[in-house]
Amino acid sequence: xxxHKDIKMWTPTTLVLLLIMGLGGLVIIYRLMHGLGAxxxxxxxxxxxxxxxxxxxxxxAMAAGGFLIAGAVYILNWKKxxxxxxxAILNAFFGYALAATAIMFDIxxxxxxxxxxxxxxxxxxxxxxxxxxxxYTTTLATESSPMIFEKLKMEGAKKTVYAIMVPIVLFGVLLxxxxxxxxxxxxxxAPAKLSPLWYSSQLPTLFLVSAVMMxxxxxxxxxxxxxxxxxxxxxxAILSGLARGTLIAAVIYLTLxxxxxxxxxxxxxxxxxxxxxxxxxxxxxxxxxxxxxxFMKNIRENLNSILFVDTLVIAxxxxxxxxxxxxxxxxxxxxxxxSYFPSWMEFVVTLAFISFSIVxxxxxxxxxxxxxxTEGGH
Amino acid sequence: MAKxxxxxxxxxxxxxxxxxxxxxxxxxxxxxxxxxxxxTNPPRLNAHCYTHIRFQEDEKxxxxxxxxxxxxxxxxxxxxxxxxxxxxxxxxTEKGPVTYTFERxxxxxxxxxxxxxxxxxxxxEKVVPWIRKCTFCSERIAADxxxxxxxxxxxxxxxxxxxxxMLKEGRDRITANPGKYVDHIYGEKEAGGTSWMYLSxxxxxxxxxxxxxxxxxxxxxxxxYIAKIPAVIGxxxxxxxxxxxxxxxxxxxxxxx
Numbered sequence: 001x002x003x004h005k006d007i008k009m010w011t012p013t014t015l016v017l018l019l020i021m022g023l024g025g026l027v028i029i030y031r032l033m034h035g036l037g038a039x040x041x042x043x044x045x046x047x048x049x050x051x052x053x054x055x056x057x058x059x060x061a062m063a064a065g066g067f068l069i070a071g072a073v074y075i076l077n078w079k080k081x082x083x084x085x086x087x088a089i090l091n092a093f094f095g096y097a098l099a100a101t102a103i104m105f106d107i108x109x110x111x112x113x114x115x116x117x118x119x120x121x122x123x124x125x126x127x128x129x130x131x132x133x134x135x136y137t138t139t140l141a142t143e144s145s146p147m148i149f150e151k152l153k154m155e156g157a158k159k160t161v162y163a164i165m166v167p168i169v170l171f172g173v174l175l176x177x178x179x180x181x182x183x184x185x186x187x188x189x190a191p192a193k194l195s196p197l198w199y200s201s202q203l204p205t206l207f208l209v210s211a212v213m214m215x216x217x218x219x220x221x222x223x224x225x226x227x228x229x230x231x232x233x234x235x236x237a238i239l240s241g242l243a244r245g246t247l248i249a250a251v252i253y254l255t256l257x258x259x260x261x262x263x264x265x266x267x268x269x270x271x272x273x274x275x276x277x278x279x280x281x282x283x284x285x286x287x288x289x290x291x292x293x294x295f296m297k298n299i300r301e302n303l304n305s306i307l308f309v310d311t312l313v314i315a316x317x318x319x320x321x322x323x324x325x326x327x328x329x330x331x332x333x334x335x336x337x338x339s340y341f342p343s344w345m346e347f348v349v350t351l352a353f354i355s356f357s358i359v360x361x362x363x364x365x366x367x368x369x370x371x372x373x374t375e376g377g378h
Numbered sequence: 379m380a381k382x383x384x385x386x387x388x389x390x391x392x393x394x395x396x397x398x399x400x401x402x403x404x405x406x407x408x409x410x411x412x413x414x415x416x417x418t419n420p421p422r423l424n425a426h427c428y429t430h431i432r433f434q435e436d437e438k439x440x441x442x443x444x445x446x447x448x449x450x451x452x453x454x455x456x457x458x459x460x461x462x463x464x465x466x467x468x469x470x471t472e473k474g475p476v477t478y479t480f481e482r483x484x485x486x487x488x489x490x491x492x493x494x495x496x497x498x499x500x501x502x503e504k505v506v507p508w509i510r511k512c513t514f515c516s517e518r519i520a521a522d523x524x525x526x527x528x529x530x531x532x533x534x535x536x537x538x539x540x541x542x543x544m545l546k547e548g549r550d551r552i553t554a555n556p557g558k559y560v561d562h563i564y565g566e567k568e569a570g571g572t573s574w575m576y577l578s579x580x581x582x583x584x585x586x587x588x589x590x591x592x593x594x595x596x597x598x599x600x601x602x603y604i605a606k607i608p609a610v611i612g613x614x615x616x617x618x619x620x621x622x623x624x625x626x627x628x629x630x631x632x633x634x635x
């Protein structure tokens with residue numbers, strides 16, 4: 001009755017994921033013992049690669065569902081979304097854990113990761129980003145803590161957290177707004193490096209709006225997949241609500257992107273270069289196709305088609321983060337002959353982090369009350 | 379006052395004495411020579427080489443033109459790298475040099491992304507890596523000595539002095555020698571102005587200088603965002619609290635009905 005004890009832990013998929021995690025662990029040990037040069041293909045022209053592009057930028061964007069659903073339920077009082085508030089926050093927590101852990105192994109001197117907390121640099125976007133990671137991960141842990149207190153039967157602690165939940169959620173909404181946008185602001189300093197297809201003074205807004213798209217799709221995807229795994233019927237009202245939210249964010253995003261493209265000269269998207277093609281792919285998969293599909297009511301109300309659109313949005317926004325961090329700077333950075341393609345070890349670590357999120361989520365679903373509303377009679 | 383350097387590339391003979399003295403002063407080990415198709419060695423600056431002479435072959439009026447270009451940190455007036463650093467490891471000093479303190483550095487490499495000139499380099503092969511770049515011989519400048527590379531130059535390609543005087547000297551040379559130089563002092567406006575400035579006989583893009591770098595201080599671009607944060611905090615908190623109060627009241631009213 002309390003949690004989904006009947007979830008099967010040792011499935012073949014889980015075993016494969018655990019194997020990847022084990023391999024990832026070994027690579028991280030190798031990286032710590034021999035340095036970044038030995039483990040990665042990063043170089044003086046490509047200081048950031050796959051780990052920043054997917055694990056950090058993608059992980060944080062993926063986490064946007066947490067603040068959106070928590071805000072909807074606790075600030076807007078949209079009670080409809082209450083059943084998914086716990087999984088959404090937990091998902092955000094895993095997204096941030098993914099980003100924070102990846103940063104730990106990507107920076108050269110991991111044991112100094114706390115330096116920004118005491119060495120304030122208010123002129124540095126990276127400092128702003130670092131402080132937000134610390135504050136928001138703490139906020140997410142607090143927002144998730146009632147589930148743990150429940151498990152430990154600490155009713156007093158659980159009540160205390162619920163009593164201050166509204167201010168905590170509001171703080172989380174604030175931190176997320178700033179953090180999602182500040183990751184875009186990181187690239188404001190590189191006008192000569194990042195292709196004009198992506199470089200824009202609106203980068204912070206673009207990152208925030210695209211994170212909303214990705215966050216909502218992520219929550220939707222997860223709701224559908226876990227309802228299948230746990231064999232309960234997903235609430236269609238919630239899913240089509242999420243789809244409407246994604247649609248609104250995508251229309252705003254497309255408008256901003258179009259304004260930017262028209263200002264910079266629309267021709268640059270169609271000159272056949274690698275950047276232009278990556279840009280078109282990203283926009284087609286992650287924004288235009290989802291908008292066209294979601295405008296149709298029957299698609300917004302069909303489980304399989306929502307799942308398909310969610311996948312498109314998630315793939316498209318991850319591609320956007322890769323475009324900003326790798327493909328969009330490639331031409332300038334590769335100008336003197338150095339190039340970059342991730343090493344197999346970079347791929348393994350990224351896959352290991354993703355595996356960790358999936359397995360971690362599954363363990364939480366098994367042992368914590370992640371879906372209290374679906375347990376019937378509660 | 380801030381110091382500056384004027385590099386007159388028409389005077390460089392490509393002897394690479396500057397490269398050697400830089401290695402010597404910074405006590406850096408020699409690296410194995412890499413053949414890269416021209417005489418530039420090493421082909422790119424790296425963590426063990428803060429300056430080198432680039433051998434650049436171009437064509438002008440039907441014949442080949444050789445240019446020798448000295449690469450090193452430009453020591454921007456308002457450096458992007460220092461503004462980017464989350465821990466204050468990179469700092470612009472009053473006398474001009476942009477200096478680095480390893481004890482603060484976390485190795486995030488945002489400075490490498492921020493620098494429009496690709497100057498900060500990383501010790502990729504090390505387990506505990508430093509960011510490395512030209513120091514503008516900050517200790518020598520502090521002791522009223524000329525930087526090592528400039529001291530060694532046998533042809534007077536580089537002159538060292540007050541930044542404003544160097545800029546004026548550059549302008550005077552262009553005016554006094556019509557047709558000798560292109561009418562551009564590289565570093566006067568690039569990235570808002572740099573401590574190292576260049577004169578050249580051929581267009582700077584021929585020499586591999588990045589001419590797409592905007593003529594404004596790059597830290598202003600990120601500050602435009604950071605300066606808005608207090609307003610965002612205010613708006614989100616007030617709007618959020620108000621929304622919560624309204625939706626809660628509406629809900630309570632629904633219950634009473």
